[in-house]
Amino acid sequence: MKKNQGSNFESILTAKENKANTLKFLHKKSLPYSKIRYKLLNKLKSCYPTEPCCSPSCHICKREIRLSILTYLKDYFSNSNYLMVTIIDYNYLIDDDLKYFNLKKYQNNFYHRIRNIGINSQIIGCFELDYHQDINAWLPHFHLIIPDNTETIEYLRTVARNINKHSIRNGVRKRPILVQKLSNPIKQISYLFKFMPQMVISYVYKGKRYTRKISLKGEQKVIALVKFDRFGFNNLIFKYGIRLPNFTKNLNRKS
Numbered sequence: 711m712k713k714n715q716g717s718n719f720e721s722i723l724t725a726k727e728n729k730a731n732t733l734k735f736l737h738k739k740s741l742p743y744s745k746i747r748y749k750l751l752n753k754l755k756s757c758y759p760t761e762p763c764c765s766p767s768c769h770i771c772k773r774e775i776r777l778s779i780l781t782y783l784k785d786y787f788s789n790s791n792y793l794m795v796t797i798i799d800y801n802y803l804i805d806d807d808l809k810y811f812n813l814k815k816y817q818n819n820f821y822h823r824i825r826n827i828g829i830n831s832q833i834i835g836c837f838e839l840d841y842h843q844d845i846n847a848w849l850p851h852f853h854l855i856i857p858d859n860t861e862t863i864e865y866l867r868t869v870a871r872n873i874n875k876h877s878i879r880n881g882v883r884k885r886p887i888l889v890q891k892l893s894n895p896i897k898q899i900s901y902l903f904k905f906m907p908q909m910v911i912s913y914v915y916k917g918k919r920y921t922r923k924i925s926l927k928g929e930q931k932v933i934a935l936v937k938f939d940r941f942g943f944n945n946l947i948f949k950y951g952i953r954l955p956n957f958t959k960n961l962n963r964k965s
């Protein structure tokens with residue numbers, strides 16, 4: 711695949727523009743003073759082709775990683791049928807600034823659950839985080855790519871059900887698992903590995919409730935950028951029963 715090919719994939723120019731916007735945003739005087747925000751700003755500013763910052767909050771590094779992942783996975787998924795599955799653990803609905811959220815623990819918990827139930831398919835996925843405006847809370851989740859076989863899906867449905875058995879939170883519509891066809895792998899894989907928390911807003915149209923994702927703003931955006939920078943690419947990628955290359959290590963920009 712040539713580097714600028716693939717629908718839904720940003721050009722280097724767009725990545726540079728997005729990065730400039732992130733830097734401008736982190737520089738905003740109107741945001742409350744925060745040491746970690748300036749620390750991240752400096753880190754992103756000191757990203758050079760010879761010494762990339764490797765931060766998921768850097769659009770230029772992120773583009774490189776996304777391209778490597780896409781190039782690697784497109785061959786992997788070309789031979790048989792796969793599905794895209796989203797799994798949400800509602801116990802992890804978080805009201806605060808994510809200070810105490812432990813991604814490793816969240817990942818391990820899920821990993822052990824799918825291992826204990828006996829799934830032996832290979833699974834690749836990505837951690838994702840959305841801010842839900844209507845409940846003012848963060849909702850972590852996983853997007854996974856799994857082989858299209860009934861047994862694996864049923865196992866994952868059980869896992870999703872078990873995880874959420876005791877989660878109690880009034881006023882929250884639960885949708886612990888969503889299974890979708892991988893009908894456009896390049897586009898969907900590109901979406902899946904976007905490393906970008908967003909805000910979910912809901913609205914009612916002709917009596918029906920819909921949701922839409924928009925960009926984060928203000929303090930929530932600072933929280934997301936700082937957190938994703940701390941997590942790092944390798945922790946954000948989920949893998950089960952499969953070895954993947956170290957995409958960060960291979961990050962070596964030339965332009």
Ligand SMILES: [Zn+2]
Binds near residue numbers: 754757762764
């Ligand atoms: Zn960078």
